[in-house]
Amino acid sequence: MKALVTGAAGFIGSSLVDRLLAEGYTVAGVDNFSTGRREFLKGALENPKFRLHERDLFDEKSLRDVLTSDFTHVFHLAANADVRDGLKHPRKDLEQNTIVTWNVLEAMRHAGVKNIGFSSTGSVYGEAPKIPTPEDCPFPVQTSLYGASKLAGEGLISAYAEGYGFQARIFRFVSILGERYTHGHVFDFFQQLRKDSSTLRVLGNGKQRKSYLYIQDCIDAILATTRHTTGKPVEIYNLGTDEYVEVNESIDVICDELKVKPTLEYSGGDRGWVGDNPFIFLDCTKLRAIGWKPKKTIREAVRLTVQYLEGKS
Amino acid sequence: MKALVTGAAGFIGSSLVDRLLAEGYTVAGVDNFSTGRREFLKGALENPKFRLHERDLFDEKSLRDVLTSDFTHVFHLAANADVRDGLKHPRKDLEQNTIVTWNVLEAMRHAGVKNIGFSSTGSVYGEAPKIPTPEDCPFPVQTSLYGASKLAGEGLISAYAEGYGFQARIFRFVSILGERYTHGHVFDFFQQLRKDSSTLRVLGNGKQRKSYLYIQDCIDAILATTRHTTGKPVEIYNLGTDEYVEVNESIDVICDELKVKPTLEYSGGDRGWVGDNPFIFLDCTKLRAIGWKPKKTIREAVRLTVQYLEGKS
Numbered sequence: 001m002k003a004l005v006t007g008a009a010g011f012i013g014s015s016l017v018d019r020l021l022a023e024g025y026t027v028a029g030v031d032n033f034s035t036g037r038r039e040f041l042k043g044a045l046e047n048p049k050f051r052l053h054e055r056d057l058f059d060e061k062s063l064r065d066v067l068t069s070d071f072t073h074v075f076h077l078a079a080n081a082d083v084r085d086g087l088k089h090p091r092k093d094l095e096q097n098t099i100v101t102w103n104v105l106e107a108m109r110h111a112g113v114k115n116i117g118f119s120s121t122g123s124v125y126g127e128a129p130k131i132p133t134p135e136d137c138p139f140p141v142q143t144s145l146y147g148a149s150k151l152a153g154e155g156l157i158s159a160y161a162e163g164y165g166f167q168a169r170i171f172r173f174v175s176i177l178g179e180r181y182t183h184g185h186v187f188d189f190f191q192q193l194r195k196d197s198s199t200l201r202v203l204g205n206g207k208q209r210k211s212y213l214y215i216q217d218c219i220d221a222i223l224a225t226t227r228h229t230t231g232k233p234v235e236i237y238n239l240g241t242d243e244y245v246e247v248n249e250s251i252d253v254i255c256d257e258l259k260v261k262p263t264l265e266y267s268g269g270d271r272g273w274v275g276d277n278p279f280i281f282l283d284c285t286k287l288r289a290i291g292w293k294p295k296k297t298i299r300e301a302v303r304l305t306v307q308y309l310e311g312k313s
Numbered sequence: 314m315k316a317l318v319t320g321a322a323g324f325i326g327s328s329l330v331d332r333l334l335a336e337g338y339t340v341a342g343v344d345n346f347s348t349g350r351r352e353f354l355k356g357a358l359e360n361p362k363f364r365l366h367e368r369d370l371f372d373e374k375s376l377r378d379v380l381t382s383d384f385t386h387v388f389h390l391a392a393n394a395d396v397r398d399g400l401k402h403p404r405k406d407l408e409q410n411t412i413v414t415w416n417v418l419e420a421m422r423h424a425g426v427k428n429i430g431f432s433s434t435g436s437v438y439g440e441a442p443k444i445p446t447p448e449d450c451p452f453p454v455q456t457s458l459y460g461a462s463k464l465a466g467e468g469l470i471s472a473y474a475e476g477y478g479f480q481a482r483i484f485r486f487v488s489i490l491g492e493r494y495t496h497g498h499v500f501d502f503f504q505q506l507r508k509d510s511s512t513l514r515v516l517g518n519g520k521q522r523k524s525y526l527y528i529q530d531c532i533d534a535i536l537a538t539t540r541h542t543t544g545k546p547v548e549i550y551n552l553g554t555d556e557y558v559e560v561n562e563s564i565d566v567i568c569d570e571l572k573v574k575p576t577l578e579y580s581g582g583d584r585g586w587v588g589d590n591p592f593i594f595l596d597c598t599k600l601r602a603i604g605w606k607p608k609k610t611i612r613e614a615v616r617l618t619v620q621y622l623e624g625k626s
Binding site: 086087090091094098099102105106109126129136137138139140141142143144145147148149151152154155156158159160161162163164233234236274275 | 400
């Protein structure tokens, strides 16, 4: 495998780069460092099999000299991953998640590289009519610009698979936790408690049920599905565990790890923000069927994340 | 109702403009005349309640001085409707159907106009696992760039409905036939037979089962759903009849109307081209439930279309 990873300096991207290098593959990483962090690639940059390209994928030609025909796989992980603030800058998701995906597909088509892995999201299900939600669940409507932009990316990829003979694996992630985690619920709570451990403000009523997956389990799943061939041009996989937690339960773990007992202040309501989904729980039977299973529970993943944020790992 | 119609000089757009004017509404039409035809608006332009704006909606600012806050409805029908040749120019669907839809939504948000009707397509179902296909059928994968780009438009619209309080009606059309019809199966067959009535080349085996709807029935449906309020921010409707025809049956009607008996030459296979869907038949129960029903059969629609193309109507 010779792989190109977009969003290579991101949380998931850099973790995938490290794993691919550890398994002996040649890897090119692309990042525009809008949110990616150079320090995440410190180890990779010491490996002669890794090369970093600082490019902005919104420039249609950005991959022209990077993605050559000798690459076998592209893992397209670059994205605007800010779900909550989509409504503040509604063009951002369109540009970074939909148009950029098209740019990557076109670069692949021109180079003759036809194997793509894509980081989609469980958010495409909106508020799913069926929980746990299987991959073939109907989507009633999109409830966030982020979900809409990722669904658009999925559509483009499957149309390229059908029309140009691409092989695609689409990953609908739950929220990922672990080392290099940089934003989301757990990060927000950790930051608040570091500033003031006496009070924790919680968006919603704390009863939102959320799903998380540990980063190394996520990387295991990406590689397992990449190695598993089915003969179908497009395979869509939910990536999550067989459990979920209430926001309040995550808070318990965080507070236990930090040894703090804050007063909890809830903003109220069953949604933390417009588009927040009160219950995310994906059916991962399809992924389990190829032999993958997660090694960490959600509570362990939360704890490891807090330890990482504390600088202990 | 004060309505803005995009794609106003198109087949469906101009038919909607005429109907809205006939019902006494004030209408602004927007078209870039890439495929729209000025003659379709000849009648409308004589009506003082109609105003035409020649604009390219791919320019993000194109509607800034056109869409003012006194408009109550936008019917966004402008699109690249060329399903078959998507793979020849893969950016066209992204630009014309996805990015342009975002531009229209943004113009609406800035003007405070929140009621949108959108021409989507039955193609979003790809090769549907359930036939007749209801609105909540899962989409396995997108099989055309056209379908993918329209699905992306649907996602954007529902995210705007959720996030900014828009009201949306999304129409998943089958193929529309009738006066002002300009491209598609029937047009291709008509053109071939006009040049040489002895032979007709047919893509695929002629057994593809397709659905059509007569243009005035389509306009009736758009208006019926616009007047029907359900309290939900997004309503998706399949628009079609309760029947389908084989390509060979359409050919029979066309030949009968033209009084020709060509030799049929099939290219073979159950698909006419990459992404062609061998069986399109939508479940229109939801639309029927609000009191709408089509006045023309598919065979009548094909016959009226041929008469129009012959210059008889």
